[in-house]
Amino acid sequence: MSPANQSNTNHLPFLLTGIPDLEALHTWISIPFCFTYIMTLLGNGMVLLTVALDKTLHEPMYYFISMLAVIDLIFSTAVVPKMLAVFWLDSREIGFEACFIQMFFIHTFTAVESGVLLAMSFDRYIAICNPLRYNTILTTSRTIRIGLLSLARGAAVMTPLMWLLTSLPYCQTRAIPHSYCEHMAVVALACADPAVSDLYSVIVATLLVGTDSVFITFSYGMILRSVMRLPSQEARLKALRTCGSHVSIILLFYIGGLLSMYLQMFSFGLAPHVQVLVADFYLTVPPMLNPFIYGLKMKQIQEGIFKLLGQLVQLSVSQAEKDRSEAERRRHHQKRIDPIVE
Numbered sequence: 001m002s003p004a005n006q007s008n009t010n011h012l013p014f015l016l017t018g019i020p021d022l023e024a025l026h027t028w029i030s031i032p033f034c035f036t037y038i039m040t041l042l043g044n045g046m047v048l049l050t051v052a053l054d055k056t057l058h059e060p061m062y063y064f065i066s067m068l069a070v071i072d073l074i075f076s077t078a079v080v081p082k083m084l085a086v087f088w089l090d091s092r093e094i095g096f097e098a099c100f101i102q103m104f105f106i107h108t109f110t111a112v113e114s115g116v117l118l119a120m121s122f123d124r125y126i127a128i129c130n131p132l133r134y135n136t137i138l139t140t141s142r143t144i145r146i147g148l149l150s151l152a153r154g155a156a157v158m159t160p161l162m163w164l165l166t167s168l169p170y171c172q173t174r175a176i177p178h179s180y181c182e183h184m185a186v187v188a189l190a191c192a193d194p195a196v197s198d199l200y201s202v203i204v205a206t207l208l209v210g211t212d213s214v215f216i217t218f219s220y221g222m223i224l225r226s227v228m229r230l231p232s233q234e235a236r237l238k239a240l241r242t243c244g245s246h247v248s249i250i251l252l253f254y255i256g257g258l259l260s261m262y263l264q265m266f267s268f269g270l271a272p273h274v275q276v277l278v279a280d281f282y283l284t285v286p287p288m289l290n291p292f293i294y295g296l297k298m299k300q301i302q303e304g305i306f307k308l309l310g311q312l313v314q315l316s317v318s319q320a321e322k323d324r325s326e327a328e329r330r331r332h333h334q335k336r337i338d339p340i341v342e
Contacts, residue, residue: 115150
């Protein structure tokens with residue numbers, strides 16, 4: 001393809017097909033995705049508000065939880081609104097730049113979440129294995145720097161991949177058999193050999209996920225060894241409960257990601273719509289479940305949420321009483337004025 005034709009073609013929008021072979025059911029399929037998105041907004045928003053307002057939660061562990069909540073909100077918002085537009089309004093067109101921006105957000109914040117999960121495992125390792133030095137090692141400023149470093153790392157490794165992908169020529173067939181700009185589905189539309197971008201993405205995924213998962217496994221292995229040495233069974237159970245929510249999120253993130261990736265690479269005889277649904281649920285369900293895992297597993301977050309809800313209820317009740325008193329005052333005032341007017 002000539003450079004001029006490539007340039008012209010690469011300014012054309014892509015078309016998202018939604019769920020292949022299930023287009024007639026898009027309205028019904030949209031219901032669970034809409035529900036998960038609403039719950040994601042409510043759950044993660046509540047976690048962020050609770051940590052921000054409750055000063056007893058201004059600790060590194062809860063800052064990392066807040067980072068995960070922000071990641072989940074960005075992650076879902078990058079995908080679900082456009083997905084629902086495809087399902088509800090048949091708005092299948094997505095601009096060339098918008099498609100790769102969406103892909104950039106998905107891959108970048110996947111890498112950022114992996115980095116934050118690694119930081120959380122380090123946080124629990126210090127808290128359990130070296131508790132006397134916890135406050136000196138993990139200060140607030142260091143916690144923020146770790147979060148920013150995870151963000152910078154994700155953006156730094158994904159920017160070259162986006163440059164490689166956008167520099168490829170794309171054919172006139174612009175239909176992406178997916179409900180979002182999934183990496184492999186988009187690359188399959190390229191008119192040139194994407195070997196370089198494929199090699200880069202494999203190397204980056206292997207190094208990032210492989211390195212992070214190895215260090216996370218090592219951290220929790222050391223934590224488990226230390227916990228088993230505690231003399232009190234109650235202390236052991238408390239330490240295990242503290243780490244339980246983190247381990248649940250880690251398993252959900254890595255196992256779900258691997259399952260989604262391998263199903264996109266190898267069909268295993270599954271129908272295309274099954275592969276797409278698995279990928280869609282991987283992007284939408286974990287962000288919804290994460291805040292509920294915190295609420296169920298972590299007593300401090302649970303107490304903070306109940307305290308916040310209690311304050312909101314009390315505020316609304318006092319406001320209602322104030323409005324009622326104001327209405328009563330106006331009514332009495334009107335009664336005094338009416339005889340004078342008559």
